Structure formats: C-alpha cells, structure tokens
Amino acid sequence: MSLGLVGATIRRDLTLAARNPGEWLNPLMFFLMVAALFPLAVDPDPKFLSKIAGGVIWVAALLATLLSLDALYKADVEDGSLEQWLASGESLYAMSLGKALVHWCISGLPLTLMAPLLGLMLSLPADAYQALIFSLLVGTPVLSLLGAVGAALTAGVRSGGLLLSLLILPLYIPVLIFAASAVYHAGIGMDYKGQIGFLGALLALAACLTPFASAAALKLNLSR
Amino acid sequence: MSLGLVGATIRRDLTLAARNPGEWLNPLMFFLMVAALFPLAVDPDPKFLSKIAGGVIWVAALLATLLSLDALYKADVEDGSLEQWLASGESLYAMSLGKALVHWCISGLPLTLMAPLLGLMLSLPADAYQALIFSLLVGTPVLSLLGAVGAALTAGVRSGGLLLSLLILPLYIPVLIFAASAVYHAGIGMDYKGQIGFLGALLALAACLTPFASAAALKLNLSR
Amino acid sequence: MEFNSFAEFIAMGGHGLYVWLSYGLTAVVIAWNVAQPVMRRRRLLKEQAQRLRREKKHDAKA
Amino acid sequence: MPASSGQTTIDLEARQLFCERDDRVLFDHLDLRVRNGDLLQLAGPNGAGKTTLLRLLSGLNRDFDGELLWHGEALYDDYSGYASLRLYQGHLAAVKKALTPLENLSWLVSQWSVAEDDLWQALDAVELGGYEETPCQQLSAGQQRRVALARLCVAPAPLWILDEPFTALDKYGVTWLEQQLQKKVESGGAVIITSHHALENIASLQQLELGSVRA
Amino acid sequence: MPASSGQTTIDLEARQLFCERDDRVLFDHLDLRVRNGDLLQLAGPNGAGKTTLLRLLSGLNRDFDGELLWHGEALYDDYSGYASLRLYQGHLAAVKKALTPLENLSWLVSQWSVAEDDLWQALDAVELGGYEETPCQQLSAGQQRRVALARLCVAPAPLWILDEPFTALDKYGVTWLEQQLQKKVESGGAVIITSHHALENIASLQQLELGSVRA
Amino acid sequence: MWQWLKRLYHRLGSPKWFYEITAKWIPWLAIISVVGCVTGLVLGLLYAPADYLQGNSFRIIYIHVPAAILAQSAFMMMAIAGAVYLIWKMKMAAWVAKVIAPIGAGFCLIALFTGAIWGKPTWGTWWVWDARLTSMLLLLFLYFGVMALQQAMDSEESGFKAAAILALVGLVNIPIIKYSVEWWNTLHQPATLKLTEKPSMHPDMLIPLLIMIVTTYVFFALLVILRTRNEILWHERKRSWVKDILEP
Ligand code: HEM
Ligand SMILES: Nc1ncnc2c1ncn2[C@@H]1O[C@H](COP(=O)(O)OP(=O)(O)OP(=O)(O)O)[C@@H](O)[C@H]1O
Ligand SMILES: Nc1ncnc2c1ncn2[C@@H]1O[C@H](COP(=O)(O)OP(=O)(O)OP(=O)(O)O)[C@@H](O)[C@H]1O
Ligand SMILES: [Mg+2]
Numbered sequence A, B: 001m002s003l004g005l006v007g008a009t010i011r012r013d014l015t016l017a018a019r020n021p022g023e024w025l026n027p028l029m030f031f032l033m034v035a036a037l038f039p040l041a042v043d044p045d046p047k048f049l050s051k052i053a054g055g056v057i058w059v060a061a062l063l064a065t066l067l068s069l070d071a072l073y074k075a076d077v078e079d080g081s082l083e084q085w086l087a088s089g090e091s092l093y094a095m096s097l098g099k100a101l102v103h104w105c106i107s108g109l110p111l112t113l114m115a116p117l118l119g120l121m122l123s124l125p126a127d128a129y130q131a132l133i134f135s136l137l138v139g140t141p142v143l144s145l146l147g148a149v150g151a152a153l154t155a156g157v158r159s160g161g162l163l164l165s166l167l168i169l170p171l172y173i174p175v176l177i178f179a180a181s182a183v184y185h186a187g188i189g190m191d192y193k194g195q196i197g198f199l200g201a202l203l204a205l206a207a208c209l210t211p212f213a214s215a216a217a218l219k220l221n222l223s224r
Numbered sequence C: 001m002e003f004n005s006f007a008e009f010i011a012m013g014g015h016g017l018y019v020w021l022s023y024g025l026t027a028v029v030i031a032w033n034v035a036q037p038v039m040r041r042r043r044l045l046k047e048q049a050q051r052l053r054r055e056k057k058h059d060a061k062a
Numbered sequence D, E: 001m002p003a004s005s006g007q008t009t010i011d012l013e014a015r016q017l018f019c020e021r022d023d024r025v026l027f028d029h030l031d032l033r034v035r036n037g038d039l040l041q042l043a044g045p046n047g048a049g050k051t052t053l054l055r056l057l058s059g060l061n062r063d064f065d066g067e068l069l070w071h072g073e074a075l076y077d078d079y080s081g082y083a084s085l086r087l088y089q090g091h092l093a094a095v096k097k098a099l100t101p102l103e104n105l106s107w108l109v110s111q112w113s114v115a116e117d118d119l120w121q122a123l124d125a126v127e128l129g130g131y132e133e134t135p136c137q138q139l140s141a142g143q144q145r146r147v148a149l150a151r152l153c154v155a156p157a158p159l160w161i162l163d164e165p166f167t168a169l170d171k172y173g174v175t176w177l178e179q180q181l182q183k184k185v186e187s188g189g190a191v192i193i194t195s196h197h198a199l200e201n202i203a204s205l206q207q208l209e210l211g212s213v214r215a
Numbered sequence F: 001m002w003q004w005l006k007r008l009y010h011r012l013g014s015p016k017w018f019y020e021i022t023a024k025w026i027p028w029l030a031i032i033s034v035v036g037c038v039t040g041l042v043l044g045l046l047y048a049p050a051d052y053l054q055g056n057s058f059r060i061i062y063i064h065v066p067a068a069i070l071a072q073s074a075f076m077m078m079a080i081a082g083a084v085y086l087i088w089k090m091k092m093a094a095w096v097a098k099v100i101a102p103i104g105a106g107f108c109l110i111a112l113f114t115g116a117i118w119g120k121p122t123w124g125t126w127w128v129w130d131a132r133l134t135s136m137l138l139l140l141f142l143y144f145g146v147m148a149l150q151q152a153m154d155s156e157e158s159g160f161k162a163a164a165i166l167a168l169v170g171l172v173n174i175p176i177i178k179y180s181v182e183w184w185n186t187l188h189q190p191a192t193l194k195l196t197e198k199p200s201m202h203p204d205m206l207i208p209l210l211i212m213i214v215t216t217y218v219f220f221a222l223l224v225i226l227r228t229r230n231e232i233l234w235h236e237r238k239r240s241w242v243k244d245i246l247e248p
C-alpha cells in the first residue's frame, strides 16, 4: 500500500489494460493494417516497397500512437478521476509523467516489438532492421510524451480524437523525419548514429518539459 | 415543422456541424496533414511522388473518414438521443441512412472538393484529376455507409475509435483498391470506367444493405 | 519410402529448415488450441466446485 | 396546452412478466395494468429493477418473458402507434449542449407536430424564459433537465413514462413537476414513474414495490 | 474506523468572496467560516452556484475574488497539506467500471495509507458486502455511488466537502449517509454539503442560502 | 423430416443435451484426428514423391492447404451461427460463434505462417502482395475484429450480437475482397507469381492431402466442441444439472 496516488494510478492503468487487452492490441492491429494499405493503394512490387518501407512503417507507427492517445485522459476526465488527482494535492507533473510512461508501455513498446514483422512484409532491406528498432525504441517515447500534452488539452472535448491529431501531428514531424531518415540511411548502408542521437536528445528534452505542459493542460479541463 | 424525427435529426446534425466547424474542418485538416507526411517520410522527389500520389491521397481520405466516424453515434448514445429514436417508433433504417448522409456531407464531400489541391502538392499527373474526383465522389459515400455500421457497433464502447478502425479497415480495402487503381490508370492514360462502375455497384449495394446492419447495431447499444 | 536415411529425412533435400519450421509453428498453434480449452475446463471445474462449497457453508451458518 | 389526453383510451397491461439480469431474477409473475387516470410509482431500493421495468413497459427493452399488451394486443404489433401515444423520459435528457433550449425542445417533440409558439410557452413554464436562445452548455445541471421536461407541456401523448424525473430539480421545480403529474391524471392521462422522492400529495397514487435484492 | 478527526483543528474561512460566471454574479461579499463540529449545507435553486462555491472551497477552482484561508493563511500556500485533510466528492464518482469495488476504493484512498482490511469493512458498511470483487459495470447506479461513498468510512480526513452525495441513493442509503454526517460532526469533524434533500435530523445544521438567479 | 429437423433444432438449442451427447463424441473425434493426422503425415512426408520443381519444400502443402481452407470455412460457420443467434435468439449458437473465432484465427495464422515460410524457398521472399495472400491477411484482421468487438462490449450479450452483425457484414465482404484483390493484382502486375497449380496432381501426393483436409475438419469439430462445453459450464453454472456434475 501507500504507493501514493501516482503509483496507485500507474498500477490501476496497467490493471485496466490487462483486463481489457483491446487497449494495447488494437493499436498494434491498426499499425499492421495501415502499413498494409500502402502496397494495396500504391504498388505491390517488392523493389518499390523496399524503398518506401521505412517511411511507411514510421507513418503507421505514428498514426497508431496518435489514435491510441485519444483515450489517455478522456475517461479520467469524464468519470471524475482527474478531479480527484487535483483534489489530492499531489504533483500533477509526476502524474503526467506516469501516464505517459504507461501509455508507452501499452502502445510504443508493443509496436517496436512488432515492427520487424512489418519489415518482412514490406521487404525492408536487411541492413535497416537494427536502425528501425533503435529508432522506434527511442522515438516512440517522444511520441507518447508529446502526445500526452495533446491528449490533456483535448480531454474535455467531445470528438477530441481528430482535434488531437491536428494539434500533435505537426509536433511529430521532426521525429518522423529523423527516424525515417535513420532507417533509410541504414538501408543503403550508411551511418545513422547522428539521427538516433538527435532522437535521443529530443527524448531527454521531452521527458523534462512536456509534463509541465500536460499538467497545465489538465488543470484547464476542470473549469467545465 | 413536422419533418418527422428523421428530418429533424438531419437538420439538427447539420446545425451542430455549423455551430462547431471543427466537426467538418478537422477531417479536412487531417486529410491534408497525412498526405503531407509522405513526402517527408519517404522521398520528396516529384517524379516519385507523381507515381504514388493517387494512392496516398486515397489512403489519406480513408483515414480521415475513419477518424471522423467515431463521433457519429457516440454522442447520441451517451446523451440519450438514441433512446429517444427508439422510443419514437420511427424507422431506424431511415435514421441510419439519414445519419450516413449527414456524415458524407460533412466529411466525404469536403474531402472531394479539397482533393485537387492535394493533387497539386503531390504532383498528380494532369490526366488523373478527373478520375480522382469521380472516384472520391462515388467512393466516399461507400466509406460513410460502411463506416456507419462500425460506428453503430462501437458507439457504446469507451475507446471505440481504434476498435472502429480495426473493424472497418478490412471492409474498406475493396474501395481503396478500385479507387486507387482508377486514379493510377487515368494517370498513365488508360481507361478507368470499369473501376468507377464497380465503385458505383458497391455504392448501390451499400446503400441498400448497410442501413439494416446499422439499425440492428444501434439497438444493441440500448441494453446498457 | 522417399528417403533413405533419417538424416536425409531431416534435411528434406536442403529445405529442412523451411519444412520443419512450418510444421513446428503449426504444432505450437495446435498444441495451444488443444491445451487452452482443457486447462480452462480444469480451472472452471475447480472454481465452481469451490464456490458451491462456500455457498453450502454459508447456508449452513444461516 | 394542447394535450388532448382526455379522449384517448389508455390500457397498458403486463401479464406474468419475468426478467433476469446476470442470472439474478429481478421480478417474476409480475402483473400490472395502467388505465386513464392512473399514476403508478415504481418503488424499491437501488438495483431493484425499476429502470429495467420502465424500459420494458415503454418497449425499449424486449428481453423478458411474459406478455405486454396495449389495448389487449401485443405491444409490438403496432409499436409505432403505441410510441406516438406514450412519452418516455429516461435517465438521460437527450439535450445537446451546443444547441439552445428552443432547438433542443423542437427536436425532442419532432415526432409530433407542435407549433413553435407552444415551444416558447413550454420553456416559459419551466422557468427557462429568457434562456430560450442561450446554448445549453451555459446552463446548470437542473436547468438542462428542465429543457427535457418542458416536453411534458407540449407533447400530445396521453401516457407518460418517466424515470427519476425529479433528479437535479430544486424545490420550485419539484413542485411544478408534481402539479404537472396531478393535472395529467386529472385530465384523464396516465403516468408511470420511478422516483426516490415521496409523491404523497397526489391522490390517485398507486405504488408498486419491487423486490429487494440486498444481500 | 481510523478517522482521527477529533485531534485536528479545522478552520476554513472565506472572506468577501465574489464570483461571476458568464457576466452573471453568482455571489458577492460572501463570508463563511467552518470549524470543528460544523455542518454547513449550501442551499439554493438550480444554477445558484452551489457547485461553484464548493469547488472554490476545496481549492479546485481558483477563479474568484476575495480571500480563502485555512488556519488563517491563504489556502494555496500549503495546498497539499490542506488536500490531505479534506475529502472532496463531486458530482462524479471516479469509479472505473472495469475494476471491482475493492480496486476502486483502494485507488480512491491511495492518497492516504489505509489498511486493506479497512477497505473490506467499508464496503460492508455501504452494503456492498459480497460485491467486493464483481466488476462495477454490473452494479446499478446507486451501487456505484456507494463505492465512492465507502471512502467516507476510511479516509482519515477531518473535513468533508460533498456535492449532492444523496444522488441515486435509496432510503437505506440516505439514512446511512445521514448517520455518517451526524457521527462526523459529533466526533469533531466538519462537513460542507450541497443537497436538495432536507437534512433536518441533524442538530448542528447550518444553512447558507445562495442567491436566486431565476429570471 | 420437418418434425425431425425441428426436434434436432430444439435439442441443439439445449445446452444440457449438447453437453451430454458430446461427451460421447469426444473420444471418437480425438481418435479420428490422431489417426488421420498420422496416416496423412506419414504418407505425405515419407511416401509422396518430391515435387519436380520445388523438391521437398512442397511437403508444407499438407498443413498449408488444409489450414487455409479451414480458416475460410470457419469464418462462414461463425457467421451462420451468429445469424442463427440473431434470428432465433438461440444461446448455443452465440457460444459456438464466439468459440469459433479464436480457432479460425489460429488456422488463419497457420496458413499465413506456413505460406510465408514456403514462399522463401519458392519465391525467394517471405511475403508478396499477391491476391491470395492479401485476402488471407484481411481474413485474419476480420477475425481479430470480431474477437475485439465481442470483448469490448459491456455486456456479454451485446458482445455476441455485435460480433454476429460484424461477421455477417464481413461474410459479404469475403468474396468481394477475393475478387477485387485478384483484379487489382492482375491489373497492376503481370502474373509473375502463380501458385503452382498443375492440372492434375500425382495421386501419391493428392491422397495424403485429401486425408489431411478431412482430418482438419474433424479436428476443428473437436476443438469447437471442447470450447463450447466450457462455455456451457460457465453459463449454466447455477443450474442444478451442472451442480450435479460439479459434486457427484
Ligand atoms: C503467406 C503466404 C500464403 C498464403 C496466405 C496462402 C494462402 C492460400 C490460400 C487461401 C489457399 C486456398 C485454399 C483453398 O481455398 O483452396 C492456398 C492454397 C494453396 N497454396 Fe498458398 N498461400 C501462401 C503461400 C503459398 C506458397 C508460397 C505456396 C507455394 C509455392 C503456396 C501453395 C499453395 C497451393 C499449392 C495451394 C493449393 C491450391 C489449390 O489446390 O487450390 N501457397 N494458399
Ligand atoms: N448494463 C447492465 N448489465 C448487467 N446488469 C445490469 C446492468 N444494468 C443494471 N444491471 C443489473 O440490473 C439490476 C437492476 O438495475 P436497474 O438499473 O433496473 O435498477 P434500479 O431499480 O433502476 O436502481 P436505481 O435505483 O439504482 O436506479 C441491478 O441489480 C444491476 O445489477
Ligand atoms: N461550464 C460552465 N460555463 C459557463 N457557465 C456555467 C458553467 N457551469 C455552470 N455555469 C453557470 O454557473 C451557474 C452556477 O452553476 P452551478 O453548477 O454552480 O449551480 P448549482 O447551484 O450547483 O446548480 P444545481 O442545483 O443545478 O447543481 C449557473 O447558473 C450556470 O449558468
Ligand atoms: Mg434506475
């Protein structure tokens, strides 16, 4: 006991995810499906696919993360949990960080583990797998952290899913560019340490700063 | 007055969309952004882009429609409007058809009008514009109709957005394939009547059958 | 008999890896498919028997 | 008020209703009959099945055993006929926050044809005069409920089925609603209601106590 | 019950509070003081600002003019100190439907450290004994509210701030809650409450009537 | 005849009858499955001649094709069971439909895995976006969709109904997927990759395959029965006949 409210909330969210596997399986399936749309819509030729594979996988990962973010705070706002966090007087910074962490565990992490399979299906060049995994491992936490800010801002809005995407997509662009370029360069046998380093720097920055923004955004939801 | 409940609901939904422009602007912005991600993630070379433009625009349209569907019935279920439809004894078939129509007006139609702009941005071949517009005009209503079934099925589910995508994406694949192929063929100067004809047949089929499924699905949400 | 020795059978004319990998994966899925309902049945029977005993005790007390 | 409830005969009958939820029997061998001039209150503790029974009677939930008759014939044989004569108000108000009380009310009665003037009068009657064209999100919880209740003044349905209509109403609102119920049954309509609120003031009140499910 | 409310001194004071919403003044020059043994009921019609005032007093809403003091010092100077001594229960229950009553209650009191045994007892006290490990979605509206109210038995907070806690409770629940309030103030705690329900049975009741905003 | 059908229907609708009768079937089904599987595999792996093009890798066919066929029929059966539930409210049908979904998805996975593995030596790649492969992948997604929808619903009953509706809509979609994808593929890329279809298979190859297909159906029936019995036990746990089973 006595985990404090933050610990208890992390535990509660993981319990909820375990009890409702859709929460982490659905983003995974969506990831697979979006990646599968491209060969169907564009061109199924493996040569062609191997050129776009890295980019397509990253776009799919980004969209899957985006969609799973919608639910991050929404239920908590609607059922009054958020009110209780504020009423508890505990640090909203810690709470936001905890929520982002949980979100990564149930979306980013499974995505990263699933990505090699997609690589196979899209004929990703063999040299690019390592870069793909590294970029996802470092990049998806940034997506979760940034996304949590958007989720906090739109938590009180009815059809927030789309609005959230609009707010967050522009912020995701740098991550997308560096990650996709890392995978692409690895595929043509070039060095990609620089890009991963940049993603790492983004991660450090996001981990320190975004919880402030999330905390501020959460307070907004209370003036309902 | 005396439009009946179906007419009144269509009018009410349009009023709501007018009062909250996000409802139709957000899918549009999302459409633009997703299409803009590709050049960034893959390769900004115009020659290359012109080959994938039709497919990318259609994938973006499909995802934008998908995201806007989540809200279609959700609010009505939560605030009790659905209960009132059922209590009114009016035909749920007509109601479902009406809702899908409204959805198309605020998502598919604006998308279609916006698509040529995206064509410009992605260097779509000049010959392909007509096919793009026709395919969207005939294809997006099918997306709305099929999507409405998914929306009705998941209206009572909390984080339904992702689940909805999961259910509906496989059903969207035929539309995607034919539409993308129409645009592609138009781009290389070939005939595309066959594909549009097929889309038309799908539309007729969907318009007749999906409202039954939607109506059945809506009734489910009442056992809450 | 198509194969002359066990080693040849395992090698499958150079395709051994592919053949045995598919058979192996299939075996895993099938085993899970059989084990899952059997285990579920055991758990169910145990839990329900426990519940019945608990209810009986409760009734006896009342 | 155009409610012409005096003319229509009301005859809703339930025979030997049985309903279970999650393997727990909520009610069994339940008989009841509602006719012109009746006011029936369903009582019972939380979870007794009051809401469930109301939804059965209004035809929203068809998951039960037994018979449900309207004028002696199965209710679902002419469901839309029944639906136009009975007004159902559940826990949820079906009020859109972005719309004004007037727009909401107009949607809520669109099933019948009601003149616009009557809508204004009804909003006045529930003390929302002056708020007719303010978006509902700016109203308090009780004011939003009143928008839905304004329907009672204008809908030409002789039978009302109301689930906890006193929720969130202040004492003026409660008095007003009690008067409405009184008037309704006096003018030959009928009301079925659930409420934890005591309705002693009304003469013709009948109570149906649903079985207790407490441990 | 481990509530050690007798020892802590409670002294919450509001001076010259002023609050407006949408250019309508809800209250002005409002003074109030709550100390050990007080039970303050905020009364007033729908939309009078009761909920708004409660949220101000509990520190959730800081959008007002005037002073809010805890032990004579500005409430926000030591908000987390104040937060651990006051329990706030709003309209919303913060109960997750997929979790069991036990899990929900354990989360609801995670801010304090409460022994697991006490949680079981508390659920028993609100007549949820036997439902401790049933997912909450299978409970009725009133039963779900009780999960949140079970907190009152175990949280060691001397000051309770409750917004419409009687909502959805049946008559047993209402009696139980009235007893809790009574006990609380007798044992030296304090309660601020809004409710449309009459609380006459409690001796030390004070009422604060908020201004009417009706047209 | 009609009377007989009606009686059968009522019996099938009775969980108790189903539970008792299937107890007798299970051993037989299990024996047939094992014997069929062993003969099929011995004939297929040891005695069938190697394919003149693909060599021994073709032996994957003995699991790939039965699994692929079954995955498709299982979806149809699931949709039919769902329809029976929607129309006649027969609870047994709902349980059977629920139970088929994970089994069908399992066979679908087997078909995909073995196909992918087979593709490596024959086509030189694990995966291509060919008509059959794509429609199989979509079938897997449909299975997952049905399962996800079923468990996302608050009440189990709505879950059954929602899953049934989706299965029916998905059923309409299966031929569409299949043909649309075929048309798209032949349009986009010429038929470079065709499944090796010879006009007539050598009987030594064909017979084991037929044995395996039949065995797979029997095995599928066994799995459905095992799982349905669990569902029955759970849903009828408060009835007296289940209590009698629990404490003899
Ligand atoms: C992931 C990849 C694959 C998938 C999803 C797949 C799927 C299927 C499906 C759906 C069928 C149809 C069963 C029926 O309804 O009759 C089938 C049959 C068959 N497949 Fe595959 N397949 C894959 C790869 C392969 C490969 C690589 C080969 C060999 C080169 C192969 C050879 C066959 C053969 C010989 C049949 C039987 C054809 C017939 O008699 O109809 N498949 N497969
Ligand atoms: N969605 C549901 N799924 C399963 N069981 C339910 C559901 N909703 C209610 N129940 C069960 O049905 C019973 C009756 O519920 P109902 O809502 O009719 O009670 P009620 O008498 O209206 O109670 P209250 O006074 O709390 O509103 C409850 O005991 C509850 O456990
Ligand atoms: N989100 C909001 N935005 C703007 N104004 C609001 C909002 N919520 C409430 N108000 C206004 O503030 C006033 C006070 O609302 P409040 O919720 O405090 O009333 P209350 O006394 O709790 O009423 P009730 O008895 O109906 O719960 C209302 O008149 C309402 O118009
Ligand atoms: Mg109720």
Ligand SMILES: [Mg+2]
Pocket (backbone or CB within 6 Å): D141, E050, E051
């Ligand atoms: Mg209030």
